[in-house]
Amino acid sequence: MIKCEDVLIIGSGVAALQLATMIDTELNVKIITKSSLRKSNSYLAQGGIAAAVGPGDSPEKHYIDTLEAGAFHSDEAAAREIVQEASDLISGLGPIFDRDGEGHLQLGLEGAHTEKRIVHSGGDATGQHVIEALLAKLTPHVQIEENIFAYELLMDHDQNRCIGVKGKSADGSIRHCFARHTIIATGGCGQLYSFTSNAQTVTGDGIAVAYLAGAAVADMEFVQFHPTLLYQNGMAKGLVSEAVRGAGAVLVTEDGTPVMRGIHPLEDLAPRHIVSQTMFDLIQSGQHVYLDISKIDQFEKRFPSITALCAKNGISISDGRIPVAPGSHFLMGGIKTDLKGQTTVAGLYAIGEAACTGFHGANRLASNSLLEGLFQGKRLAEWINNHDDQTSITPDLKRTSIYKKLPVPDIQTLQASMMANVGIVRSKEGLTRQKQWFDSFQLNEVRDLDAYTISELTGFLMGVTASLITKAALKRTESRGGHFRADFPFEDDQHWLKKTIVQTNKGEVRVKDERIKAAIKH
Template sequence: MKDDDVVIVGSGVAALRLATLLRDDLNVRILTKSRMENANSYLAQGGIAAAVAIEDDPIKHFADTLEAGRYHHHHSGLVREILNEAPELIQEISTDGDIFDKDARGNLVLGLEGAHREKRIVHSGGDATGKNLIEYLIHSLRDHVEVEENIFAYELIVDEKENRCIGVKAKNQDGVIRHFYGNYIVLATGGCGQLYSFTSNAETVTGDGIAMAYLAGAEIADMEFIQFHPTLLYKDGKVRGLISEAVRGEGAILVTEDGTPIMEGVHPLKDLAPRHIVSQAIFDYREKGHEIYLDIDCISNFERRFPSITEICQKNGVNLAEGRIPVISGSHFLMGGIKTDGIGRSSLKGLFAIGEASCTGFHGANRLASNSLLEGLYQGKKLSRWINSHEKLGAFPRHALQAVEEKTIQLPDISLLKETMMKKVGIVRSKELLSEQMEWLDQLDVINFTILDVYSIQDLTMIFMYINAYLITEAALKRTESRGGHFRSDFPNEDEYWRKKVIIQNREGGVVIDEQTETEEVNGAVFY
């Protein structure tokens, strides 16, 4: 087997964009725990945000991003850079792949989503943007990229002498251990949405990369900020799929069973308010015993505009002719993750993170709709440029395939974790509920696992989910305010003290509350 220069764990938009842009003399290996298409990026319906319209401007996109993120973004320069480059990123793919929807004149069709003040959402196949983008990137991979599916990465290999990440351990479906080494180990494993009983996330999104990085000693940041998507299809007591925010962008409104609009008087943007505002409103109504629906009567061409959503609804027995789709809020996106700089470098030398597994601070406390695929495209391109500018390094150690006798982990069933996270660390939090969850997780001692080789893939997944739950709960308990995706009923307001504070978690260093020092005035507000 040839030596790898770059090992990428994950197969979402950030991972694939990186792989397609790395130079041909680099040996690149992609490891993914399932099939390439089984990722959040593939499920993305809405689109990619970019200021490409004549009347739009990256400055407007910047202002909307800050407003949605509640001014918690770590570095204004990085936010500006990503948004300024967004039109070019769209143009590159549009020219090469021609996958985006266009009108009869050949102009990009632009949609509107929550917290955007301009139409700037570029989409593909109506509501199949993620699917079409991922398929385009897969077809763009070249011969120097080797893809291994159905292999589960579970532990980073660290050279203790150099304090550098040099590889990753992984198990195949038979439980056999393999070692992969490279100059650049890149985690692009996504977020951790499956920690919650209601979620839009793919079944594979269990926080693996974040847990691996934490166990290896890398810094983790902003884990308290979880975005709950307002509109998940809810039928027969279960989440059946995602109803894109673009539906509300076309005019649909949220109503109770008797037709009462729930967003009137809540926010100036009403149903297109930032996601945390809408999710909290839905939560409040459901707590009072109401069912919530998305009224789509005003969208005359719904089936043509949203073919994927139409298929999901029909498959689950929702009659669109009635003009209503039953919805509930659930976990959707993690703003936190492995702390990195703008290139993707983590605090552990040799380890990089991109996509939802990373945290650059770009999304602040709450991601602006359709900024995630954009970030993935940007990060993949940015890191590829950096790696391409460096020389190839030497060979790596060799390890034979290793089989071990597995033992079973003693942790409560994962369904209990999902239930308690939704109830105690979900849309609305409090000191009482968070403390109860923290005490339970402390008793389980989930962050002190050391010898991971002996556990099955199923048990390793469970361990990683519990570690992520611990990190989220600990950070949420520390932040005594409400901001973006973090809402505390006992501290319901934003606190100026906390706006410039970043909660950083490190296995060896504990919890550090870091103060951002960069300041900038935006629309009359001081932005840290």
């Protein structure tokens, strides 16, 4: 008899663990993760979680800031609902957040926020503390298997339903995991670019496997590039949180000229795409950019993780400036879902950065990502707990090896070419060149993926996700949020406001996206 889980979660970040902790204990839950539990973007998150909990602040202000940062591409109903629950989601994590001497939450300020509303833990180690708090809540009904690379969804084609996933262990052995509810919580795809703040494991494979199984993806052109990655010897070495600029750091050139003066009213705390594009232009002209931290008192105490990162890379905080460059940070798009995470494929859900709820619009507001993960994890758990799904699963494990083992993209070449052609500044010429390169690999051709090594599977799935970004970026002939076209440098509200590019493995369409509003009505 084939074992079938009630809930199968692929991934181990904040959304995955929030879901696992809130599923009823009478349901069997299995978490599989491609590496270890503590190697995720969530664990690396420095800045904090946005919540309107301070005096003078309100969910309405948070909502407006979210829409403005998202270039008014956000789904307004989704944004309003998520920010309304922020305070309760913070409280649900327990007493882990930093407080002042009087017991009040310490609130930070980050880019595009009009109020101090960033709660943080351990100074700049919020993600680590949140993950540890969630891990401590796990009970025996949750089983965890590490080092399982999920590479293909198992489908019941008669019911057009997802019934689990195939994965490979480090030794190459194939695992079949069946479930009534399969959840992709694999995070984003920062490693598609040569400069990134993301963990090594964040390669976009969850998005690719969902797309290949027939799930729709949306907003893939919107990639956020964080302005301040530690930059040393031509390489990105890790993230320098936006909270550093919120505490008073200023971006400067080699001679001390402020980079953002006169560019935007918020200067160094302008939306991330504006800061990144400004820095990119300077770096392309041969200049170097630094974060001047000389006016931040007790930097080492306030930002211990960043201090350690600098020391590890031979940079002394006492010099008063940190060399930085922009790199890929967050994907606003992903697998198209409603607020609880339901995709366009029955039995398949996506939560966290792998999902696209419409919350972030064209550019994520700082520290809204952990918030969305907590929200979706809770919302999906509530739905599963109240829906006793007894769908019968009749797996068909027959295999045919009639397919060719087609070549896959080289990972380093993919990363470099994505940075050059589909990076911070894009154009029809570069995007077309990138699309033609991906087309040469016939990524949509049916393959026997069982025959590939984990390294080959990684390159293939990275290629699928990167090609989705490339095609969407080529189609959107305007600049909006994290998507900047040098040949179409302005927002085109007449043709593109609220228009979402949705892609499936059967073609792509451009639609006005009403998916969240319809979901909320139910």
